[in-house]
Amino acid sequence: xxxxxxxxxxxxxxxxxxxxxxxxxxxxxxxxxxxxxxxxxxxxxxxxxxxxxxxxxxxxxxxxxxxxxxxxxxxxxxxxxxxxxxxxxxxxxxxxxxxxxxxxxxxxxxxxxxxxxxxxxxxxxxxxxxxxxxxxxxxxxxxxxxxxxxxxxxxxxxxxxxxxxxxxxxxxxxxxxxxxxxxxxxxxxxxxxxxxxxxxxxxxxxxxxxxxxxxxxxxxxxxxxxxxxxxxxxxxxxxxxxxxxxxxxxxxxxxxxxxxxxxxxxxxxx
Numbered sequence: 001x002x003x004x005x006x007x008x009x010x011x012x013x014x015x016x017x018x019x020x021x022x023x024x025x026x027x028x029x030x031x032x033x034x035x036x037x038x039x040x041x042x043x044x045x046x047x048x049x050x051x052x053x054x055x056x057x058x059x060x061x062x063x064x065x066x067x068x069x070x071x072x073x074x075x076x077x078x079x080x081x082x083x084x085x086x087x088x089x090x091x092x093x094x095x096x097x098x099x100x101x102x103x104x105x106x107x108x109x110x111x112x113x114x115x116x117x118x119x120x121x122x123x124x125x126x127x128x129x130x131x132x133x134x135x136x137x138x139x140x141x142x143x144x145x146x147x148x149x150x151x152x153x154x155x156x157x158x159x160x161x162x163x164x165x166x167x168x169x170x171x172x173x174x175x176x177x178x179x180x181x182x183x184x185x186x187x188x189x190x191x192x193x194x195x196x197x198x199x200x201x202x203x204x205x206x207x208x209x210x211x212x213x214x215x216x217x218x219x220x221x222x223x224x225x226x227x228x229x230x231x232x233x234x235x236x237x238x239x240x241x242x243x244x245x246x247x248x249x250x251x252x253x254x255x256x257x258x259x260x261x262x263x264x265x266x267x268x269x270x
Contacts, residue, residue, distance in 0.1 A: 017180065017181055018084075018085070018086035018150070018178040018179070018180040018181075019178065019181075020032035020178060020179040020180075020181060021176060021177070021178050021179075022036055022038070022076065022176075022177045022178070022179065023055075023056060024036075024038055025038060025040075025044075025046050025056055025057060025074075026038050026039070026040065031179055032179045032181055034078050034079065034080065034082055034179060035078070035079040036076055036077070036078055036179075037076070037077040037079070038074060038075070038076055039074070039075050039077075040072070040073065040074050040075070041072065041073050041075070042059075042060075042070060042071045042072035042073060043059070043060055043061055043062045043068065043069060043070040043071065043072035043162075043172065044057070044058060044059055044060075044062060044072040044073070044074060045058035045061060045062045045063070045172070046058060047174045050090065050091060050123070050174055051090045051091070051121070051122075051123035051124070051145070051174060053088050053090065053121045053122065053123060053147060053176065054088050054089060054090035054091065054121075054123070054145060054174040054175050054176050055174070055176055056176070057074050057160070057174060057175050057176065057177070058072075058091075058172050058173070058174050059072045059073060059074060059103070059160060059161065059162035059172060059173055059174075059175070060072045060101055060162030060163075060164070060171070060172030060173055061162075061171055061172025061173075062172075069164070069171060069172055070164070071161070071162065071163055071164060072161070072162050072172065073159050073160060073161035073162070074159070074160050075157060075158070075159045075160075076157065076158045076159075076160075076177065077156065077157050078155055078156060078157070078158075078179075079156075081153060081154040081155055081156045082153055082154065082155050082179050082180070083152075083153045083154055083155075083180065084150055084151060084152050084153050084155070084180040085150070085151045085153070085155055085158060085177060085178065085179055085180055086148060086149065086150050086151065086177075086178045086180055087105075087149050087151070087160065087175050087176065087177050087178070088118070088121060088145070088146070088147040088148065088149075088175060088176045089103055089118075089127065089135055089145040089146060089149070089173060089174070089175045090121070090123055090124060090143065090144075090145030090173065090174045090175070091124075091143050091144075091145060091171060091172060091173045091174040092127050092135060092136060092137035092141075092143065092144050092145055092173045093137045093141065093142050093143060093144075093171050094128070094136050094137030094138060094139045094140065094141055094144070094165075100136065100137065100164070100165040101136070101137065101162055101163065101164050101165055101171075101172070101173065102130060102134045102135060102136035102137075102162075102163055102165060103134060103135040103136075103160060103161065103162055103163075103173055103175070104134045104160075104161045104163055105134075105151060105158065105159070105160060105161075106157075106158070106159040106161065107151060107153070107155055107157070107158055108154075108155065108156050108157055109157065111132075111133075112133070112151060113132065113133025113134075114129060114133045114134065114135065114149055115133065116129070117129050117146060118146030118147050118148040118149045119146060119147045119148045120146060120147070121145065121146065121147045123143075123145065124141075124143045124144050124145055125138050125141050125143075125144040126138055126144060126145075126146055127141075127144040127145050127146050128144075135149075136165070142171075143171075145173070145174070150180065158177075160175055160177070198254065198265045198267065201265075201267050201268060202267075202268035202269065202270045203244055203267060203268070203269055203270065204244075204245070204269070204270050205243070205244060205245035206241060206242065206243060206244065206245075207241070207242040207244055207254070207267065208239065208240065208241050208242075209239070209240040209242070210239050210240075219231070219240060219242065219254070219255070220254070220255045221242075221244070221247075221252050221253070221254050221255075221267075222252065222253045222255070223250065223252055229247060229252070230246070231243060231244055231247070242254075244269055247269045248269070249269050249270055250268075250269055251266065251267075251268060251269075252266075252267050252268075252269060253265070253266060253267070254267050
């Protein structure tokens with residue numbers, strides 16, 4: 001995974017595929033080349049029977065069919081940090097009067113406000129997005145949820161917490177977690193970013209970037225370990241030519257700094 005580069009960008013011009021699922025509920029395992037360490041606090045359990053789309057984590061309850069309820073959280077630590085993640089959620093209750101709960105996300109120790117609702121899944125009704133960007137159950141609903149909440153990074157730690165809003169028995173919530181990797185299914189096509197168009201990709205000896213919004217402050221290339229590597233470039237203008245003939249074959253991140261901010265492309269060197 002690209003680490004150093006992602007820390008500096010405002011927009012990442014790559015296609016994300018969120019298919020690498022975290023399936024272990026404790027300890028460390030390698031998922032998609034990332035060491036993922038899972039710890040938990042409070043009321044947590046393992047989901048083995050309810051809604052396979054939100055397998056395998058339960059937060060806010062422990063004990064199966066007649067669970068004990070209370071605040072609970074799973075925390076995920078990623079080494080190296082990941083650029084984004086996705087969760088599906090389920091089991092959220094909100095009866096309107098009495099029992100209610102919500103899921104809150106924390107990225108690198110800070111509250112993460114979800115900007116939009118997800119997509120319906122097959123298990124239950126759609127949940128609701130609170131004014132603070134958290135997920136709560138629809139009203140009145142015993143169970144509800146959604147799929148496809150993407151969490152932008154870089155992410156070193158992610159905490160998924162279930163918090164009671166009212167009532168003594170609210171059942172907890174379930175969720176699944178996926179690491180989103182930069183996809184290269186479309187690398188043969190020109191890649192469009194906020195600052196320009198990059199081609200060809202994959203490349204062998206030359207990369208060209210065009211675009212009338214290019215400000216020309218810098219062009220940087222990093223390898224898969226986040227180390228900056230040298231590249232030759234023409235004078236910054238509306239067409240930049242990079243000499244990449246000395247680079248070893250592999251996956252790289254190319255960062256442009258311009259008037260509109262930063263953009264990063266994932267490029268393949270043959």
